[in-house]
Amino acid sequence: MQSFRTEIENPVVEKDIIELADKIAAFNNLQIDEEKFRSLRLARGVYGQRQAGVQMIRIKLPYGKVKSNQLRRISEVSDEYSRGRLHITTRQDIQIHYVDLNRTPELWAELERDDVTLREACGNVVRNVTASETAGIDVDEPFDVSPYADALYKFFLRNPICQEMGRKFKVSFSSTDEDTGLSYLHDLGFIAKIENGVRGFKVMVAGGLGSQPRHAETLYEFLSSDKIIPVMEGVLRVFDRYGERKSRAKARMKFLLKDIGLEAFRDLIAQEQKAIEFKTVAIDVDSYVASTPVSVETPKVEIKDQAAFDLWKSTNLIPQKQAGFVAIGIKVLLGDFYTDKARLLADLVDTYAAGEVRLTLRQNIVIPFVKEELVPYFYQELEKLGFVEAGYNKAVDITACPGTDTCNLGIASSTGIAVELEKVIAAEYPQYLKNKDLIIKISGCMNACGQHNMANIGFQGMTVRTPDKLVAPALQVLLGGGNLGNGNGVFADKVVKVPSKRGPEALRRVLDDFEANANGNEFVNYYKEKGEKYFYNLLNDLQDVSNLTQDDFIDWGEEEKYVKEIGIGECAGVVIDLIATLFFESEEKIDSAKVAYNNKVYSGSIYYAYQSIVNSAKASLMAEDQKTNTHAGIIANFDTYFITSKKIELETSFSDLIYQIKNAAPTEEFAKKYIADANLFLEKVRTYRNDETSVLK
Template identity: 30%
Template sequence: MYRYDEFDETFVRNRVAQFRAQVERRIDGGLTEDEFKPLRLMNGLYLQLHAYMLRVAIPYGTLDSRKMRQLAMIAERWDKGYGHFTTRQNIQFNWPRLRDVPDMLDALADVGMHAIQTSGNCVRNVTADHFAGAAADEIADPRPVAELLRQWSTDHPEFQFLPRKFKIAITGSPNDRAVTRAHDIGLRMVERDGAPGFEVVAGGGLGRTPVLGQVIRDFLPRADLLPYVEAILSVYNELGRRDNKYKARIKITVQETGLEAFRALVEARFAELRGEWEGADQAWLARIEADFAPPSLRRGSTAPYEDARAGDPVFRAWSDTNLTAHRDPDHAIVTISLKAHGETPGDATTEQMRVMADLAEAYGHDELRISHEQNVILPHVHKADLPRVHAVLKSAGLATANVGLISDIIACPGMDYCALATARSIPVAQAIAARFDELKLEHDIGPIKLKISGCINACGHHHVGHIGILGLDRAGVENYQITLGGDGTETAAIGTRAGKGFAYDEIVDAIERLIHAYLAHRDSAEETFIDTYRRLGPAPFKAALYPEEADRHAA
């Protein structure tokens, strides 16, 4: 993992000291709220529905045990004993007091973390494949490049006042687990004639106007990355709409300009910039890469794993859903579900954070990842250790065997916390997970992505859910629209609205009808929900959602 050098340490400490003084001036009246607000947002501090909220970046989702324990300490000392992991690999503390925030930021700086650029119209936390460095299908670990981008974008003087926020995601695998096509810039590591480079996708985004990013450069040599990304930002910074917040994201700029014209502008700017980059960035990247050297994996029998699978059906069920193939066949990637049925998606208590830190230290080469799907990953666990890991997780309420299933729901905080939300998300997620647990159906249903957003800003990625739920305020009442057929992977698609929305007390039943329609129409137990939807189209699903309309047509 990247270790802060003296420059990083000094920068982050100075920033905390600066913010501490800004908080003091706000409290003693030296700064108005209008003056203070952009300053607090630059440091990740929001004012939400019931309290302040501090959003802390977890760059490319990577933590070690020391950082995780510090997050637990912060949650315990200054918050209410838990943290919320978000869909952009951040953690949010929901109850800080204004005076405590500088101390919280100092505590983060103690372990090489910060909340800088987790809000505001700047380049946000760079996200990456949560299985980076471990996945069997990976070309290369994307995290050194993600770290390079983090350093380049942090306090970049040209890009502190962009037309709107800017999100970059990167994957080193052809199987896209980082939702790259829903980002302002998506980077996919590829090779051409043996040389490493990137496919660059630009202009993606969810929100009010969902757009899938388009390929702006099909092969960018690795050494050209920063000048090319800088060229994209530079063109966007000049052309992006500052007159209308809803047209300010790069997805609109690309559409308004046209991809070809936008590309030509980027290439022209790139030609200007390229010569200024003389290789210091590549030398620095080599230094960063040394920090991401793969762990030395131990050899040894995996018999305890096979024995536990044969003898313990609970372990077997968990290992069926929560393990992913590691590049080393004797190891596994463990996904720890933060989606216990009926609990809040993405929340972990201080005790749970400490248990995960202990497990990472004892069995996982001291590595942890946060996924955009709001789970925690132990990326390198020897299979022989899995029964022990499972037993410890079980005792901490962390062994839910549901990863990739219908109860593994992404949900934004919604109107339980968020000042922008138009409806609640969390209780809907809790009720859907509890319903399918009661029905004992979720393993039969199989792989499915259900994603819930509590407003059109789409933090819950509902547009790319196989089933998406969007909570709205319709004439003063919570109302939930369903979208179908979305996909956030390499076969990305934006879901289509199924029809009129459902009331808060109707939405769980509607989802159950939808799932029964899938079970009735799939051609075998192997055909997943999304495959069935793609084969049949929306008609049978709409009929299940709106039986009264089907009856009317039949009459």
């Protein structure tokens, strides 16, 4: 690990990587338990894989922007530590697979040479901040959201208020009212607006997908841009304190809003305002470094197939607000591409565009700032890479998560059926090559990483059981979802469940009926007009499992008979239940509070002290088998069980002690006092615990 100390210039990053290396060593030496270690590695982008003994690494790429040097660096890392395949996710990250756990610190160090991080790519943290892939070039945008997404990402990275939440937290930015960032299904979604000459955002809160999708509510119709960071801090503080922690199935913020309502949530945010250090945070747009297109002569080009070129131009070129430029959309099958092509792509955009690519929410690639006269040359060069398939963001461009290929939670193949459905559309429905209206998405399980339940046509991996109890892979067919724009959307209905091998026939029936009976309506309106029962009757016979053939028991893309294998999911991190570990963490939080205090980061030091106090209380309650579902619940229960009963004596109630964080401004004086309070409280509860343990012995 010595090389990290000498080769990484940023001491904060260096500390992160050395800590990961130390924790891996401790885990290998059985010095920390698996659950505790899992939570730490997840927050460092190291994710368990379906295959034993290897890890998936999620590389965090804010708002999908990747510079050419970063793409080369990621390619080098993938070749050295993985298998040379890069997977684009629906959150604009890149994932690489089959990585040895012990090599992850050096992998991370290599990425950081070009400012690429793994930090908080997984776990119960603020995940990658996503944005419209056309941010900065969109012809309809009121302004470029990239500087705002960038500032928000940087402000909350490593921020103590969002390091140990009950569940993950997702944020998006949309450039226009078209809402291509999908604000309505995020914990916080921002849609760019201008009011009276002031830049700001419509703010959506508490949306989500998964097994129980929930439409986000409007928190603000308009919020000036200098308020987005303080508002998000207030939201995170409330979620951290009141969000569920014990039951992972109910721990997303959407459930908190469902339980208490929007107005009560607003009140809780208001109660946090005194504790928030910065009431406004003006974002310096001018300091944001945007990519600059190169000036280069147009090479000579010979187009071999003019018809194919014309078709590609009609589906894969994106208008750009900068005169004389267009963007190119690259359709990437399943979001998978390889490092040899990635390097050549990096060279191409370096030499002839603006030295960057954008990763999209639909697992594709966008090249911005291509001069119009260079389009034929780009087609020629991209054709050499196999990157000129027509149909970018059209019906033939299906989104799918990795599913049973690598994910622990995958139930049935999502990638295999995606390939098959694209073949069906290309061969039998060529008119959909240009159809932007139809969106098809597939997930391998109910967690909806493929966003299937917001699609016009969605498929979810499941199983069916025959009368003689044989198990076959299956697909839940969902219909009628869609993005309506400006923070509005519709979630798809679950219509039928069919054996996976009947997925193509289900698609054919829906498309045939759409062709015959839509009467010019878009799919969302067509489905709404016909109704769920209509489609149930259309597809119902495909549910019959009494007549399955041997082929039905072999999933798409597989050769062996299907076996249902579901591991333990890691998407949401874990709940740590070891009392001694919690006390130890309380000590660590106090140490972190002191470091932040010495660096004059008083707001951060106060929050570390708060985490120490609540951890200590949680450990005490768990030792007595009391509920610890939420921070607010821990605080109330500690008063009831320990203070009212006088088992532990404080100078005030526990609520008054810990809730000083809400009632005091984050000053140097209060930070010093609160750290001392945290230290004294830890001593008291640990002494009580030791005394009780001694009596039992």
